[in-house]
Amino acid sequence: MIGIFAAWPQLLLKTAISRGVWYLWLVPGFATASSIWSSVPLDTLRAGLQLGLTTLMGLLLAWLVRPKDFIYALATASTIIVILSLLKNNYVIDGMTSTVNWSGLFANKNTMCYTGAYLALCCVALAISPKSPPAARGMAALGVVLAYIICFRARSVATILAMTIAMGLIVFAHSASSVSRTARAHYVEIASIVLLILGTLATIVVLRYSNELLALVNKDPTLTGRTVLWFWAGRVIPDAVWLGHGYAGFWVQGRPMAEFLWHLLHIASRMGFHFHNLFIETWVELGVTGLSLTVFTIVVTVVRSYRRLRAAPDAVTGFGLALVVMALITQTQDVQLFGVFNPMFLIFVALAAYAHPRPKLVVPARDRILSW
DSSP states (O other): OHHHHHHOHHHHHHHHTOGGGGGGGHHHHHHHHGGGTOSSHHHHHHHHHHHHHHHHHHHHHHHHSOHHHHHHHHHHHHHHHHHHHHHHOOEEEOTTTOOEEEOTTSSSHHHHHHHHHHHHHHHHHHHSSTTOOHHHHHHHHHHHHHHHHHHHHHTOHHHHHHHHHHHHHHHHHHHHHTSOHHHHHHHHHHHHHHHHHHHHHHHHHHHHTHHHHHHHTTOOTTTTTHHHHHHHHHHHGGGGTTTOSOTTOSSOTTOHHHHHHHHHTTOTTOOSOOOSOHHHHHHHHHHHHHHHHHHHHHHHHHHHHHHHHHHSOSHHHHHHHHHHHHHHHHTTSOOOTTOTTOHHHHHHHHHHHHHSOOOOOOSOGGGOTTOO
C-alpha cells in the first residue's frame, strides 16, 4: 500500500473519497468507532483500521484494473491456489463435529471451497464471453470440473448450491446479450421475476423439508453445530443490542461466554471463531446499528449490480451480480464478508465499485496495474 501511495497519491485519495462508493465506508467506519465501547479497544481499533484498508485495496483494484482483466487475474490466482492445494492435499479436523475435512492450502475447508467457486465463476464468464478461443473454453471447462471436485472433497453442500446458482446467473446474463437492444431490459426484468418466484418456492420447500434434505447429504439438523451457536447468540445479543460488543471484540480469551462456547464446541485453540452467520455475528459485534449498515451496504450493492446487468447484460456484468449472490447465500452459514483482509470482502468491494457508473480510468495505460 505504501508503494501504491508513492506511485499514485492523488488516485489513492480520490479513490478513498469517491462519492459513488461512499456507502462502502459505513461498516469499516462504524467498526473502527466501536473501539470506544469495546472491552478490548486496541484490538477493535486495529481490526477496524485493517477493515478500512481492505476496503481501500478493493476500491483501488476497481480503479486500476478493467472488469474483464479483474476476472482474468482472479482466475489466475485461483488456479495457482487450486493446483498448490491439490499438491499439498491437506486435511484438518473440525472441532465442532470431529470430522476430518480436506482443506488444501488453508486451515479450514470453507476458504478452500470459496477459492474453487471463484475459479468456476471466472471460467464460465471467460468461456462464454465473445471472441474466447476454443483452448480457453476447454481450460474453462476443466476449471469448473476442478471446482466441483474441490467442493465435493471438502463436503461443502452450501458452496456447491451457491456456486451452481451463480454460474446459472452468468449464463442467463450472457443469453440476455443476444436479445435485441430494445428488448434486453424487458427480457432481464421478466426473467428476474420468474427466477425470484422459483427461488422463493425453492426456499419454502427447503425450510419445510429441511431435516429430510439434510439427511440426504449426511448433514445433521444442527447444521454441524451452527444452530447451537445461533441459540447462544440469541442470549448474548440483548447484552449490547444497539451497539454490540465491538468489532472483533467478542471472541477474546477471558470473556466468559466466549470461553463457554469454545469449551462447548471443543475449540481447543480458543481463538479465530465466529457464529457461522454473517448477520448474527454482526449483530453480536456491532449491534442493531452495525447490522443495519451491513444490510444497507449489501442491498445497495445488489441493486446497483442488477441495474448494471439490466443496462448492459453480458457475462462480465453477470459475473458481478452472480458472485455477490453466491456470497449472500454462503454467508447464512459463514462469516467472510466484512472480514479483515478477506478475499471475499476484497472482491465484493471491487465488484461494488464496478457496479457504480464512474468516469473512465484516469491512470495512463503504461502505469495501469494488470493491463493485459
